[in-house]
Amino acid sequence: MRDPVIVSMMLLTLAITIAIGLHSYWEARTQQEYFAYGQKLRWFALGLATFASIMSGFGFVGGPGLVYSMGSASLWMTFAGGLGIPLAFLLVGRKLQAYAGPDVFTIPDAVYQRFGSQAARFAVAVGILLGVLAYLGAQMLAAAVVLESVFQISFRWAFSIALFVITIYPLVGGIVAGIRTEVFQGSIMLTASVLIFVFALSSGGGMSEIMAAVASDDPSLVGPWGSAPALLALSWFFVFTVGIIGMPHSTSRFLMVSDPGQIRSGVLLAALAYMVGSLLWMTVGFAVRAHVATGDLPPLAVADEAAPTFLAVYTPRWLAGIAFAGVISAILSTASIFLNVASATLTRDIPLSLNRTITHPLFWARTWTAVISLVAGGVALASGEFIALLGAVGFGLHAAALVPTLVLGLHWPRANSAGVIASVCVSVFGSIYFFLAQQLGFAASHGWWVPQSGFASVALVMLLSFATFVVATLTAQSRVTADTTGTARVASRLQAADG
């Protein structure tokens, strides 16, 4: 049955999101504005928008579900953000910002400036695009599931609404719409996280009581590794701490800020907000598990029902309304930014890397936004659960493809384009291999090799990509020549900034 409070909150959220997005049309008149916020991003928007785009719908629904089923193991995923966000700001924030300029506002642009190689720019652009396409369909599917559940409509209608909303505002207003709506969406997510955390704690009588109740049912869940192998928890921590650096939808913000000082203040807001989101992830999952252990709730058929069940049973309707608005906000914010990143890649990065001239960039930006959205939506509809599995590959691919390029590229003078291209190739092929082997079952059916120790394959691909970058750079060192004009310009800019 439809809940009028939740339906109203959801409709209001969607309406405000679309309104903010459409209003942004007037401020997205150039490529620089459409893809890079006119490079005028301030710390508050940087912080809140970074939090909103990194904490996707998974943090509100999938995270508590993982805690319900695996206990503390999944905390390693979400706690990684508290370290990963400051690490990303520290390692690449200011250095990447120094590359920003009228012609440099995407990560592939910065890669070209750093390495002087169109091939490196092309490789990074393709790596970004493949990861985005993998992720986008999963976000659309998640949005449709939420809308179907709240509005009690058919899945096809829910999917059509999700596709429309996710597409329309980034198409019209570009990244300006994306960031402004993210500030609104991030505020809802933050409010929901704080309130639900308080309700979750009080529903179980405090954290100690919750943990004792969970331990009485399954002691392994409360230990530091939960019910997972220790190596899986540790490799998740590695992937999510370091991997945030490679997320193009958050890292590209450093090319949008108005001045380096904005990065200084933005870090605390982004990381603190993410840590508050982690509190929801942790407490809701454990609280529901404790209520099941004490017999207050029947065991859940599906772990992902942990958060919806908690909202339905233990929170007032108005809070459930805010929470569902937070969930849809989290999904929309991540999807819209990915759409903009993909549009930038096809409108600008790939043509430039092939030495093509860009004419009518905004027309093509909007056209590509619509095309990518329709393609991702079509694939998601046609393949159902398959696309949800593919979504997990997107994060790993971005992390493996971009972390070595950004960390080593910005901090190791010897790094060259051979390292970039080789590490992106390893990331793409490694991600595809493990997707086929693990998600599609080729390991079981065809005997493909996968790690048996609990070691996450995403971590394995990231490490191989990193090692490949170093080896390829050193191997090709005498053969690679590069245009270093961009690097020299950045050095002089940093020198000027330091007085």
Added chain:
Amino acid sequence: MQGFTRSDGVVALLFFLVLLLLVSGLLGMHWVFAYALVAWLGVLAGIGFIRAGEPRTWFAAVLVFACLALGMTGILVNEGAIVSSAADTILGFHPGTASLVYGIWVPGFFTLGVAFVVLFDRLADTAQASS
């Protein structure tokens, strides 16, 4: 041809840690993997923080590394502890999980995030920027 520089040494250390993480991960040696991971994050913090002639930047990097190392030790030492009642928990958590929450998560954010804000103006380094 450039000679062997300080940044080459840092990359060599990272490369060694990558190999250690790979081997320990594939062989299932989670203690080795855990400390290699702490060292890896410590080196990344060092790359971000440490600037020649700025002792405070060294302090930040060492503080991050020490927090992570202590937190990880607390987790590994307490990983087998049994919780049978609320009295067995430390600040609401299983002793090993408490080390994750209060030894890695919270201090990790504060040492990395706050040190970054405090030291922001000292972190510019034109020599490194020329990379």
